[in-house]
Amino acid sequence: MKEIYKIFKYSIADITRSRWLLAYLLFYLAFGLILFYLDNDFGKVLISISNIIIYITPLVSIVYTTIYYYNSQHFIELLLTMPIQRKSIIYGIYFGISLALSLGLMVGINIPILLNLQYVDSISSLVLLNMSGIALTFIFTGISLLIVLKNENRIIGFGLGIVLWLFASVLYDALILSMIILLKDYPLDNMILITTIINPVDLARVSVILNFESAAVLGYTGLVFRNYFSTSLGLIISIVLMLIWTASPILFTKRIFTKKDF
Amino acid sequence: MIKIDNINKHYGKNHVLKNTNLDIYSDKVTILSGPNGSGKTTLVKLILGIVFPDNGAIYLDGENINAGVHYKNKIGYMPQMPNFPENLTGNEILNICKKLRNSEVDFTEYIKHFRLENHINKPFKTLSGGNKQKINLIQAFGFNSDYLILDEPTVSLDPVSRLALKELIIKKKNEGKSILIITHILSEIIDIADKLIYLVEGNTLFDGQIHELNTITQSENYDIAISQLTHQYERNI
Numbered sequence: 001m002k003e004i005y006k007i008f009k010y011s012i013a014d015i016t017r018s019r020w021l022l023a024y025l026l027f028y029l030a031f032g033l034i035l036f037y038l039d040n041d042f043g044k045v046l047i048s049i050s051n052i053i054i055y056i057t058p059l060v061s062i063v064y065t066t067i068y069y070y071n072s073q074h075f076i077e078l079l080l081t082m083p084i085q086r087k088s089i090i091y092g093i094y095f096g097i098s099l100a101l102s103l104g105l106m107v108g109i110n111i112p113i114l115l116n117l118q119y120v121d122s123i124s125s126l127v128l129l130n131m132s133g134i135a136l137t138f139i140f141t142g143i144s145l146l147i148v149l150k151n152e153n154r155i156i157g158f159g160l161g162i163v164l165w166l167f168a169s170v171l172y173d174a175l176i177l178s179m180i181i182l183l184k185d186y187p188l189d190n191m192i193l194i195t196t197i198i199n200p201v202d203l204a205r206v207s208v209i210l211n212f213e214s215a216a217v218l219g220y221t222g223l224v225f226r227n228y229f230s231t232s233l234g235l236i237i238s239i240v241l242m243l244i245w246t247a248s249p250i251l252f253t254k255r256i257f258t259k260k261d262f
Numbered sequence: 263m264i265k266i267d268n269i270n271k272h273y274g275k276n277h278v279l280k281n282t283n284l285d286i287y288s289d290k291v292t293i294l295s296g297p298n299g300s301g302k303t304t305l306v307k308l309i310l311g312i313v314f315p316d317n318g319a320i321y322l323d324g325e326n327i328n329a330g331v332h333y334k335n336k337i338g339y340m341p342q343m344p345n346f347p348e349n350l351t352g353n354e355i356l357n358i359c360k361k362l363r364n365s366e367v368d369f370t371e372y373i374k375h376f377r378l379e380n381h382i383n384k385p386f387k388t389l390s391g392g393n394k395q396k397i398n399l400i401q402a403f404g405f406n407s408d409y410l411i412l413d414e415p416t417v418s419l420d421p422v423s424r425l426a427l428k429e430l431i432i433k434k435k436n437e438g439k440s441i442l443i444i445t446h447i448l449s450e451i452i453d454i455a456d457k458l459i460y461l462v463e464g465n466t467l468f469d470g471q472i473h474e475l476n477t478i479t480q481s482e483n484y485d486i487a488i489s490q491l492t493h494q495y496e497r498n499i
Contacts, residue, residue: 003362010347010358017349074345078401081310082362083334261273261313 003084007092008099015068015100024060024101028052028108036112042119046129049109050208053133054201055169057105061140062161065097069148070157077262090145090257094250098141102134109133125208132204135242139200140165142249149256168201200245207238263287264309264409264440269318271304271464278304280464282318288408288440291431291454295445295488296461302444305461306411309442310339322409335363340402342413342444344394348387352378352397355386359401372400375426391418403430410434410441416450428454448484460488467495 015021031052035045069076072093079089109130113120120126144161151157176195180188196202264286271279279301286292296302307313309320311327311334320327327333346355356369373382376396381389386397395418402410410431416424431441431454445451452458458475460468468475468491472484479487 006358006361010350010354013354014347014349071345072347074341074343075347077312078339078341078346079362080312081334081337081339082359083331083364084362085331259314262307 003088004091004095007079007084007089008095011093011096012100015096016103020064020067021100021104024064025104025108027056028105029111032109032112033115036116036119040116040119042116042121043125045119046122046125050129050132050205053105053109053129053136054205054208057101057133057136058140058169058201059165061098061101061137062144062165063158064101065141065144066148066154066158066161068097069093069145070154073262080262086258087254090254091250094141094145094253098138101137101141105133105137106130128208132208135246136200136204138246139242139249142246142253145253146249146256149253149260168199172199172202197241200242203238203241203245207235207242263321263323264442265321265324266305266309267319267321269305269308269320270316271301271308271313272316273304278464279308279315282464282466284459284466284469286409286440286442287457289435289438290456291435291441291443292457292459293443293445293448293451293455294459294461295448296467297492299463300461301464302461303413306413306442306444310334310337310411336408338402338405338407338410340398340410340412340415342417344398346386346394346397349385351385352382352389352393355397356382356401356404359404363405365405367404367406369400369404372404375430376400376423392420392423395419396423399427399430403434408439410439411444412441413444414446415443416445416447424450448488452484460491462492462495465495467491 028049032045032049035048039045076089076093080086110126113126143164147160147164148157151160172195176192180192196206264284266282266284266286269279269282270277278299282301282305284305294302294305304313308315309322309327311331322333322336325333350358360367373379376399378393378396378400381393382397386394389397395415399415402412412431415427419427428451431443435441435454435456443451443455448458452472455472457470458468458472459466468478468488475484475487475491476482479490481487481490
């Protein structure tokens with residue numbers, strides 16, 4: 001734990017001084033301020049922000065982690081020559097990136113909200129919004145580390161990351177919708193449910209929707225999910241699934257990292 | 263002493279190291295050289311535990327390095343490329359290395375030796391190639407490790423710094439440290455070396471004292487001597 005903390009500390013000190021993180025923070029900050037300027041309805045603002053988080057957070061996590069890893073490769077090799085366990089290095093880097101990006105996200109989102117506190121009517125929605133963003137950051141940082149560790153070639157690593165984002169955030173719902181249209185004569189509810197659980201972006205989207213009770217951001221998969229999980233049990237199940245999604249990529253990453261030739 | 267015992271390493275179908283047996287002695291400066299793809303980087307990475315062997319073993323002071331990571335406390339490593347976290351200062355980078363090695367060493371002497379006083383608190387990305395290399399050198403030398411592994415240490419250094427580096431290597435050798443230098447350019451460093459290991463295609467072409475190389479090849483010029491050995495090797499295969 002002590003070793004992980006040492007790596008985490010250096011990694012977060014490096015990332016928090018990066019212009020990328022500042023740009024990320026400023027993006028959410030500007031977006032939030034503009035939304036509140038246009039409309040004072042807290043619910044609507046939160047839904048708009050959540051929509052952006054669902055698309056932008058996985059993309060930024062993938063792009064930033066990929067760039068950070070490839071740029072740090074030589075330093076990681078140097079760390080490997082020091083008397084510290086390999087798992088401490090990868091966990092330290094993972095937590096450093098994830099927490100720095102989460103920090104950028106939280107500051108960016110919450111400053112406009114704090115400035116417009118008088119319109120805030122649902123703290124639980126705000127907490128859930130933050131949690132979804134953080135969960136997506138951790139999940140896609142982990143997945144991205146998995147991709148880059150498996151691919152020495154920067155272009156391939158970067159390309160795979162982008163394809164993954166495109167698939168999870170954009171194409172996935174379109175594919176499911178197409179399937180539903182093609183197989184409309186068959187009972188598909190269970191299949192829809194399973195396909196939603198498979199995709200962490202949909203899972204995050206549904207978790208937020210469940211809390212907002214709003215149809216504005218519902219994709220078809222989200223609609224089916226609500227029918228099944230609009231209870232407190234549903235919320236617990238989505239949190240558990242999100243935790244599984246968060247833990248799995250980094251556990252696989254650690255496994256690869258500890259056996260990898262650099 | 264570092265003992266490399268019958269090591270084999272493949273990268274896919276490429277057999278990089280073939281039944282390699284080597285001894286790297288204490289209080290000696292050993293040069294590890296060879297053409298591109300000869301296996302010298304892989305050999306060093308194996309010693310450092312960055313790469314795992316297919317079979318065989320490496321012993322450091324009689325202890326198998328697979329036993330754990332604590333043996334790395336005895337090794338100072340200077341990578342060829344000083345690609346350190348760009349947003350941190352030189353001082354912060356050295357402090358990270360100190361914390362990771364659980365050490366309380368003072369780098370002041372080295373900072374003065376390499377004339378880095380005015381640059382050590384600047385962000386790493388703003389430093390010149392030469393100054394980056396000096397920070398790289400300090401993190402390798404600064405912990406007074408028993409073994410020093412230096413990968414192309416003279417790259418990017420100006421003549422004054424190169425001389426300072428050579429002085430430091432000799433000093434460490436006289437203190438009983440073992441220094442392994444990986445280099446392509448023999449002429450830059452061979453005057454302070456005791457031993458040369460020359461690898462070609464994963465085979466050890468030469469492993470002996472520097473003067474033995476001159477005797478075998480009857481050449482005073484090291485580049486010509488190595489070239490002769492390489493031609494001889496190519497004729498034999």
